[in-house]
Amino acid sequence: MEKIIVHGKRPLKGTVHIDGAKNAVLPIQAAAILASEGENIITNVPLLSDVYTMNQVLKFLNISVDFDEDNNTIKFDASNKVSSEAPFDYVSKMRASIVVMGPLLARLGTAKVAMPGGCAIGSRPIDLHLKGFESLGANIEQHDGYVEASAPHGLTGAEIYLDFPSVGATQNIVMAATLAKGTTTIHNAAREPEIVDLVNVLNKMGAHVRGAGTEQIKIQGVDHLHGTEHAVVQDRIEAGTFMIAAAATQGDVFVQGAIAEHNRPLILKMREMGITVVEKDDGIRVIGPSTLRPVDVKTLPHPGFPTDMQPQMTILQLLADGDSAMTETVFENRFMHMEELRRMNAKYTISGRTVVMEGKTQFSGAEVAATDLRAASALVIAGLVADGYTQVRNLQYLDRGYYNFHKKLAGLGAEIKRVNVDDENKVVLKNLVEHD
Numbered sequence: 001m002e003k004i005i006v007h008g009k010r011p012l013k014g015t016v017h018i019d020g021a022k023n024a025v026l027p028i029q030a031a032a033i034l035a036s037e038g039e040n041i042i043t044n045v046p047l048l049s050d051v052y053t054m055n056q057v058l059k060f061l062n063i064s065v066d067f068d069e070d071n072n073t074i075k076f077d078a079s080n081k082v083s084s085e086a087p088f089d090y091v092s093k094m095r096a097s098i099v100v101m102g103p104l105l106a107r108l109g110t111a112k113v114a115m116p117g118g119c120a121i122g123s124r125p126i127d128l129h130l131k132g133f134e135s136l137g138a139n140i141e142q143h144d145g146y147v148e149a150s151a152p153h154g155l156t157g158a159e160i161y162l163d164f165p166s167v168g169a170t171q172n173i174v175m176a177a178t179l180a181k182g183t184t185t186i187h188n189a190a191r192e193p194e195i196v197d198l199v200n201v202l203n204k205m206g207a208h209v210r211g212a213g214t215e216q217i218k219i220q221g222v223d224h225l226h227g228t229e230h231a232v233v234q235d236r237i238e239a240g241t242f243m244i245a246a247a248a249t250q251g252d253v254f255v256q257g258a259i260a261e262h263n264r265p266l267i268l269k270m271r272e273m274g275i276t277v278v279e280k281d282d283g284i285r286v287i288g289p290s291t292l293r294p295v296d297v298k299t300l301p302h303p304g305f306p307t308d309m310q311p312q313m314t315i316l317q318l319l320a321d322g323d324s325a326m327t328e329t330v331f332e333n334r335f336m337h338m339e340e341l342r343r344m345n346a347k348y349t350i351s352g353r354t355v356v357m358e359g360k361t362q363f364s365g366a367e368v369a370a371t372d373l374r375a376a377s378a379l380v381i382a383g384l385v386a387d388g389y390t391q392v393r394n395l396q397y398l399d400r401g402y403y404n405f406h407k408k409l410a411g412l413g414a415e416i417k418r419v420n421v422d423d424e425n426k427v428v429l430k431n432l433v434e435h436d
């Protein structure tokens with residue numbers, strides 16, 4: 001088992017480069033299922049554990065996957081006979097593998113996928129995905145832990161209203177509808193930049209999808225789709241995480257590749273707190289002040305404040321000079337990191353979906369455990385501003401969404417090291433700054 005050890009109180013300075021987005025690349029990998037001819041060549045692919053898991057799922061479905069990690073490029077070839085079943089062993093590793101269902105149903109008229117479970121942040125049902133498939137004419141059955149969809153005569157376009165603008169349901173329904181007969185309209189669709197990136201790929205593959213990035217997406221079905229080339233959009237959550245780390249440490253960091261339009265709510269909230277945020281063509285510069293003003297924040301679907309930035313944002317709020325509130329409206333259980341932060345001297349009360357935090361926190365180093373992906377990065381940021389040493393465990397969560405997080409922070413001057421717990425006794429804490 002590995003852990004990250006951080007020695008706090010060093011301002012971050014310099015430039016950090018942002019990778020391709022996890023939440024964009026995963027559905028784009030799944031979209032490869034739809035190309036019955038030609039290769040799909042995807043570039044700017046981040047080297048994340050979730051990407052490898054999705055590749056495993058696709059290989060199981062008989063799709064050829066060639067990952068050139070040195071060049072962050074994957075070549076997919078789905079021109080052979082594709083299998084329709086994604087079993088529990090693969091799906092259970094990663095909830096996002098449910099997005100293979102729409103493409104399988106579109107291409108084969110049948111799909112059998114293990115029911116994805118919930119996770120630490122919430123129960124995460126897939127009812128909206130399934131209702132969407134049913135509206136397109138699929139018959140849905142659930143048994144033995146699997147969900148099976150079938151449309152032997154193909155799918156037919158329909159008008160679909162989503163009760164909530166679910167990202168995964170929007171992606172799954174768009175992909176299913178690309179090969180349906182006639183036109184599908186999704187009302188109250190998710191508007192995240194990752195939806196736009198997926199639709200850009202689908203259109204390059206020969207699909208007719210309009211309105212991505214708005215609440216109404218129209219898909220005109222086509223006969224078949226072919227391979228294409230596409231570079232994955234930069235990761236707005238990785239970018240936002242480094243922006244917060246820079247501000248929290250009173251640093252001065254250029255987040256290269258960050259797209260300001262994708263992080264508008266975060267930028268505006270940071271400015272409200274007194275942080276200097278400079279938008280440039282090729283990235284965003286963040287300069288942290290010595291005192292942060294408190295702000296209240298509420299998570300919402302895009303273009304609201306992203307839930308995936310919520311745990312990191314609570315670190316800035318705890319550092320602010322006064323009390324502040326965070327309300328989480330997207331997931332019902334996304335405050336697990338707060339309990340760990342208590343070990344580091346955070347003071348707060350949770351009531352329902354809102355946590356009220358006391359500022360100004362003087363974090364103290366402690367041994368903490370990540371409970372999910374963004375909790376992991378938030379705990380490391382807390383370590384960057386804490387007195388003494390902080391040790392963060394459960395790095396398997398961090399690796400789902402951040403490539404070389406500790407190395408990127410070390411490149412900005414952080415005293416941080418990732419160690420194998422078995423070698424723990426051999427670690428000389430004073431020498432943390434030395435790179436692996």
Ligand SMILES: CC(=O)N[C@H]1[C@@H](OP(=O)(O)OP(=O)(O)OC[C@H]2O[C@@H](n3ccc(=O)[nH]c3=O)[C@H](O)[C@@H]2O)O[C@H](CO)[C@@H](O)[C@@H]1O
Pocket residue numbers: 022023024026096122123124125126127128129130164165166167168169190194301307308330331332
């Ligand atoms: C791989 C990926 O892209 N993951 C992102 C995606 O997850 P994901 O696509 O799973 O998130 P959704 O937008 O679907 O979920 C949002 C809310 O809708 C609920 N819901 C969703 C589907 C459904 O059928 N029924 C239902 O009730 C969920 O339980 C949750 O409370 O969007 C989330 C919300 O921005 C992000 O936090 C995740 O990082």
Ligand SMILES: C=C(OP(=O)(O)O)C(=O)O
Pocket residue numbers: 023095096119121308373374401
């Ligand atoms: C919740 C997240 O991802 P996933 O939907 O893949 O669990 C996330 O990226 O913060």
